[in-house]
Amino acid sequence: MIEAFLPQGSTYAGDIDLLVNVILWIVGAWFIVSEVVFFWLIFKFRARDGVEGQYITGEEKSQKRWITIPHALVLVCDIFLVVGAIWVWVEIKQDLPPAEAEVRLISQQWAWTFIHEGPDGKLDTADDIRTINELHVQADTLYHYKLESTDVIHDFSVPVWRLKQDAIPGRVITGWFEATLEGEFDIQCAELCGVGHALMGGRVHVESEADHAAWVAENSSTSLASAASPTAGGN
Amino acid sequence: MAESIPATPGHAHDDHGHHEQSFASKYIFSTDHKMIAKQYMFTGIAMALIGGFFAYAFRMQLAFPGMEVPFFGVVSAGEYNSLVTNHGTIMIFWVAMPIVLAAFGNFVIPLMIGCDDMVFPKINRLSYQIFLLSAIVLISSFFVPGGGFAGSWVAYPPLSSEAQYNLTPLGSTLWVAAVGLEFIAFLLGGINFITTTMNSRAPGMKFNDIPMVVWMIVIASVLFMVSVGPLLAGAIMLIFDQQLGTAFYDPTRGGDPVLWQHLFWFFGHPEVYVVLLPPLGMVADIMTTFARKKLFAYRTVLYTVFGTGVLSFTVWAHHQFISGIDPRMANIFTVTTLLISIPIAEMMFVYIATLYGGRIHLTTPMLWALAFIAEFLIGGVTGIFLGASGADVYFHDTYFVLAHFHYTFFPIAIIGFYMGITYWFPKMFGRMMNEAWGKFHFWVTITMFNLIFIPLFVLGTAGQHRRIYDYSHFPELMQPWMQDLRVLATGALLVMLAVQIVFIINFFYSMFAGEKAGKNPWKANTLEWTTESPPPHGNWPPSQLPTVYRGPYEYSVPGREKDYWPQNEPA
Numbered sequence: 087m088i089e090a091f092l093p094q095g096s097t098y099a100g101d102i103d104l105l106v107n108v109i110l111w112i113v114g115a116w117f118i119v120s121e122v123v124f125f126w127l128i129f130k131f132r133a134r135d136g137v138e139g140q141y142i143t144g145e146e147k148s149q150k151r152w153i154t155i156p157h158a159l160v161l162v163c164d165i166f167l168v169v170g171a172i173w174v175w176v177e178i179k180q181d182l183p184p185a186e187a188e189v190r191l192i193s194q195q196w197a198w199t200f201i202h203e204g205p206d207g208k209l210d211t212a213d214d215i216r217t218i219n220e221l222h223v224q225a226d227t228l229y230h231y232k233l234e235s236t237d238v239i240h241d242f243s244v245p246v247w248r249l250k251q252d253a254i255p256g257r258v259i260t261g262w263f264e265a266t267l268e269g270e271f272d273i274q275c276a277e278l279c280g281v282g283h284a285l286m287g288g289r290v291h292v293e294s295e296a297d298h299a300a301w302v303a304e305n306s307s308t309s310l311a312s313a314a315s316p317t318a319g320g321n
Numbered sequence: 322m323a324e325s326i327p328a329t330p331g332h333a334h335d336d337h338g339h340h341e342q343s344f345a346s347k348y349i350f351s352t353d354h355k356m357i358a359k360q361y362m363f364t365g366i367a368m369a370l371i372g373g374f375f376a377y378a379f380r381m382q383l384a385f386p387g388m389e390v391p392f393f394g395v396v397s398a399g400e401y402n403s404l405v406t407n408h409g410t411i412m413i414f415w416v417a418m419p420i421v422l423a424a425f426g427n428f429v430i431p432l433m434i435g436c437d438d439m440v441f442p443k444i445n446r447l448s449y450q451i452f453l454l455s456a457i458v459l460i461s462s463f464f465v466p467g468g469g470f471a472g473s474w475v476a477y478p479p480l481s482s483e484a485q486y487n488l489t490p491l492g493s494t495l496w497v498a499a500v501g502l503e504f505i506a507f508l509l510g511g512i513n514f515i516t517t518t519m520n521s522r523a524p525g526m527k528f529n530d531i532p533m534v535v536w537m538i539v540i541a542s543v544l545f546m547v548s549v550g551p552l553l554a555g556a557i558m559l560i561f562d563q564q565l566g567t568a569f570y571d572p573t574r575g576g577d578p579v580l581w582q583h584l585f586w587f588f589g590h591p592e593v594y595v596v597l598l599p600p601l602g603m604v605a606d607i608m609t610t611f612a613r614k615k616l617f618a619y620r621t622v623l624y625t626v627f628g629t630g631v632l633s634f635t636v637w638a639h640h641q642f643i644s645g646i647d648p649r650m651a652n653i654f655t656v657t658t659l660l661i662s663i664p665i666a667e668m669m670f671v672y673i674a675t676l677y678g679g680r681i682h683l684t685t686p687m688l689w690a691l692a693f694i695a696e697f698l699i700g701g702v703t704g705i706f707l708g709a710s711g712a713d714v715y716f717h718d719t720y721f722v723l724a725h726f727h728y729t730f731f732p733i734a735i736i737g738f739y740m741g742i743t744y745w746f747p748k749m750f751g752r753m754m755n756e757a758w759g760k761f762h763f764w765v766t767i768t769m770f771n772l773i774f775i776p777l778f779v780l781g782t783a784g785q786h787r788r789i790y791d792y793s794h795f796p797e798l799m800q801p802w803m804q805d806l807r808v809l810a811t812g813a814l815l816v817m818l819a820v821q822i823v824f825i826i827n828f829f830y831s832m833f834a835g836e837k838a839g840k841n842p843w844k845a846n847t848l849e850w851t852t853e854s855p856p857p858h859g860n861w862p863p864s865q866l867p868t869v870y871r872g873p874y875e876y877s878v879p880g881r882e883k884d885y886w887p888q889n890e891p892a
Contacts (some may be wrong), residue, residue, distance in 0.1 A: 152674050
């Protein structure tokens with residue numbers, strides 16, 4: 087149901103959407119059946135003249151079936167859903183496929199600092215490109231992100247990628263994404279981080295290999311010259 | 322029973338007519354469980370008005386960003402955060418807890434188990450006094466320099482622990498202190514609920530004869546007691562971090578902010594069941610009364626509650642899937658979280674099965690009880706999306722979460738209050754509420770509730786994240802249809818708030834001018850309906866405390882003339 091609102095912009099977006107849809111069908115069926123039975127019973131057993139209430143304890147085996155059979159079915163559905171949920175979770179959060187590129191995401195009250203690899207293709211070297219609130223990544227490239235926070239807890243969230251991860255001060259959290267859809271999309275901070283929380287939006291530019299190379303070439307020198315300047319990157 | 326320990330002769334002073342109680346000892350410093358129940362209830366209602374007003378203010382800002390909100394003014398970003406923080410805090414700790422647990426617990430337990438009062442009436446009075454103090458401390462926090470706490474009701478440090486980050490140096494400490502005091506009040510209340518039910522039941526009332534609502538309140542109190550200790554310790558550490566410069570949660574000096582999340586949610590998830598169980602118990606009692614039907618499989622219900630209670634201690638980290646905990650841990654908590662759906666689903670099946678073969682009268686309390694099931698089902702099934710770790714990667718901290726828990730907490734706090742009060746009002750005040758006004762209030766409230774939160778499910782699915790006072794920095798969330806849904810939700814909220822006036826008028830009008838109720842207007846079985854309405858001090862005349870001969874749900878027993886069989890009626 088998410089894909090009706092947001093395009094699938096990463097390799098795992100489709101898996102999350104599939105999982106969500108499977109859950110929707112399963113719990114949706116339970117929900118509809120329960121509500122239909124519920125309202126039907128209210129209608130069918132409304133108080134009418136001459137009709138007495140029945141005396142049913144629910145303690146006999148033949149009566150308990152009405153509970154134990156759905157109980158068993160819920161258990162089966164739960165097992166199915168647990169397997170699906172863990173499957174997707176392990177793919178996104180637990181496994182860490184080998185990186186083709188790296189990017190450092192630094193959150194603070196109330197902006198994102200993104201540190202990209204420079205022309206040398208390595209992070210934490212002199213030619214790194216530093217931008218504010220504007221992330222540039224190459225499509226179809228597997229990135230490892232290193233997520234940090236300098237003050238409070240933030241959360242790096244890109245809805246089109248279906249990615250969320252909290253940033254914890256004092257830790258560097260490593261995860262991965264591989265964008266598949268080129269374009270410009272929202273970055274949110276999805277954890278309340280103070281009075282400027284609503285300002286902490288960013289944009290991610292997903293570019294083709296050529297466009298991204300051009301952007302790196304264009305910005306690496308200016309970035310070197312003014313590494314500390316927040317206006318260095320982008321534009 | 323402390324009050325009856327001075328043996329029978331001393332008890333006579335409790336009787337009305339021997340001497341009038343002074344105004345203060347009757348209404349303010351009362352040790353009577355029924356008066357303490359009313360104190361909790363009216364304090365809870367007053368706090369609900371504040372919490373509702375906060376919701377009004379921030380929903381207006383969301384629908385019409387930057388507008389001058391009538392009776393509030395322009396909502397700044399800081400005020401917005403403070404409004405949502407305190408809306409959540411108030412509605413859970415100062416509305417749901419005092420009303421469904423403390424007010425109804427105090428009112429119904431002694432009456433339903435057939436005793437004259439709580440076993441520790443003075444501890445009970447102290448419980449309310451500390452609760453009142455906690456409410457005053459919370460309200461005072463809105464007026465100190467810097468304003469009320471604005472770090473969300475979950476209060477994650479370092480935002481909550483350091484003034485340089487939250488900008489509310491005093492408000493945040495007062496907030497933690499208020500929550501801590503509130504916990505102490507409910508610990509004291511819980512001691513009474515458990516001890517009274519275990520020790521003061523009427524002669525003949527076996528465990529299987531206890532009305533379900535009493536069971537549920539007792540189990541809720543046990544859950545609260547077991548879970549609140551770690552958070553109380555965590556709250557004290559948080560105050561130390563805020564005011565004394567310790568570093569329990571400060572990573573730059575060796576602390577760990579995630580520690581708080583574990584302490585908070587180890588309490589926070591059982592807390593959901595602490596407030597859920599009392600209304601679920603009310604549903605059992607109200608549904609059986611108005612369906613004229615025995616509760617389906619009493620002992621199964623009881624076992625599912627025990628199961629839910631135990632499991633509720635094993636699910637807390639599903640709030641923290643993406644908070645930086647070891648990702649392998651999420652797998653364990655996904656299993657436990659989906660497992661807890663089984664006892665809860667089973668409880669729902671039992672309630673639905675109870676309707677089968679009944680003789681259903683759609684009175685106002687019955688409508689509320691049925692609505693509880695119908696709406697809570699939505700809250701239940703949407704929880705599966707969030708408990709499934711893989712899906713939570715997307716849904717975490719979106720409006721989907723918000724809509725999900727409002728579909729649990731609105732039934733708990735609001736539907737729970739209305740079904741309880743419309744059912745026990747005749748016992749509390751001796752008069753009937755108006756049914757026509759009651760039904761009008763019911764239908765408008767329920768319709769508007771769904772019109773508020775179904776749009777928020779849609780917005781959450783489309784990626785709208787929480788606690789944002791203005792979405793203009795997020796182009797994907799600024800599509801015109803999204804703003805339309807925000808306006809729809811706010812409009813529905815305005816109607817829902819307005820229609821509560823109908824209830825308030827009905828409530829006070831009926832209190833003084835309603836039709837006289839008599840002892841047992843609903844023809845129900847449980848013991849509270851065997852005494853006067855309202856019950857006198859001491860509940861029953863001292864020599865006439867009831868004796869119990871059967872379970873609480875013997876409706877439509879074959880071969881009897883009446884379709885109910887009160888618990889105290891000899892065979």
